[in-house]
Amino acid sequence: MASSATYTLGVTDPPLTVSRRLATIKHFGRILAEEISGFQNPARRVKSPKIEVAQPKALAAKDLTACLDTAHIQTIGGILLDDHSFQN
Numbered sequence: 001m002a003s004s005a006t007y008t009l010g011v012t013d014p015p016l017t018v019s020r021r022l023a024t025i026k027h028f029g030r031i032l033a034e035e036i037s038g039f040q041n042p043a044r045r046v047k048s049p050k051i052e053v054a055q056p057k058a059l060a061a062k063d064l065t066a067c068l069d070t071a072h073i074q075t076i077g078g079i080l081l082d083d084h085s086f087q088n
Helices: 015-035 061-070
Strands: 073-076 079-082
Touching: none
Parallel strands: none
Antiparallel strands: 073 079
16 A cells, blocks of 8 residues: 655744745646646745855854864875975
8 A cells, every 4th residue: 555645834844844845836736737727826826935044154263274284285186195295
């Protein structure tokens, strides 16, 4: 027996989940409207929730310096070389 999944748009769902599910429903409605004469997509007027995009956080100057000081590794043709390889 095949199981059927039920998806709901709940108040407690994260906005990104709601947005994805709503986009799927809207797309399905567009397909039905193309295929079935007279069908009107009821989801076309539903607005997706606003999704806040997290802004990247910059490293502090001392943290950036520490990263650069510890990561003096370069590659030439996939071979890892440290700073001492370049000294004559």
